[in-house]
Amino acid sequence: MSRGQGRIARRLLPEHEGVQKSELLMLTKGSVMTAPVPFVMKRGAAVLQQLTEPFRPLLSRALRPIDSIYHKEVDRIKSHVDFLEKLRREIESIPRYYINGETGADRYDPGPSLSDQDDWTAERRCLHKVLSQLRPGSVLNIGGKVEWYSRLAAVLGSRVVAFDTDEQSITKLYDVASKNCLPILPLLIDFADPTPSRGLLSHWAISATERFQCDMVLALNLVNRVIHEHHLDFDQIVDGLALFSKRWLVVKFVISKDQPACPDKVSWYTLDNFINVLKKRFPEVSILSAYADPHVLLLCEK
DSSP, rough: OOOOOOOHHHTTSSSTTTOHHHHHHTTTTTOOOOOOOHHHHHHHHHHHHHHGGHHHHHHHHHHHHHHHHHHHHHHHHOOHHHHHHHHHHHHHOOOOOOOGOOOOOHOOOOOOOOOOGGOHHHHHHHHHHHHHHOOOOOEEEEEHHHHHHHHHHHHHTOOOEEEOOOOOHHHHHHHHHTTTTTOEEEOOOTTTTTTOOBBBGSSOOOOHHHOOEEEEEEEEOOOHHHHHHHHHOHHHHHHHHHHHEEEEEEEEEEOSOOOSSHHHHHHHHHHHHHHHHHHHOOSEEEEEEOSSEEEEEEEEEO
């Protein structure tokens, strides 16, 4: 992923056999010197098998010092916890990938300061009030511009999971959360295509809808996008949100005066229809505020 091959790497990670040596070499353009020692040894063995006989002893002798270091390192690890901690440090040391060499700060607007409410919009003030009053233990933030609301929920005491389809935004949020020690788990997941379970009876991995259920779900820039991009209807959207929400849902509905992209959207895309569908899964639905844009913020409870 740090080499800009995130889409391919993410498809390979869930495979039962894992990432094969040949695939790793292909994704990293064959560069072995920047990888952790275990990968160097495995790649070196693969290369040895491909070399003609006269060259194998030369490369084998060159790899012996690394092999010795590697085995000493393995002997030093006394427990699984030590190994996992070392692995975590190695993974965290891998540089994050940004398009065209950008850093997240070059293209990402973090929004106004969390400590100064003077510059906040009415929507931000409203969300601050809701989070402060309800105090959800966990929050799932779905949709665009996830950083500000994820940081707000974390600062107010919630454990946060953030979904976005934009790799740069998620990478930046990871950097911000790590730097500030915030309880935020940023994930590159599409709400309309969440990670499924793997293996017979989910023995290999459980689905995203089971793993990331939270007390509250924030869906502030979601409804219009998934209708336009994925052609979902209200029932599908609300059923999906209900799978992730243990109790509350805060969702924004945009009343657009423009002609919608989908010809049949006019007949059913109304606030009343949306609220009626919400009440099938969330019996309590209240309008928090309406904005001149016009945006309507809804608080739903199971």
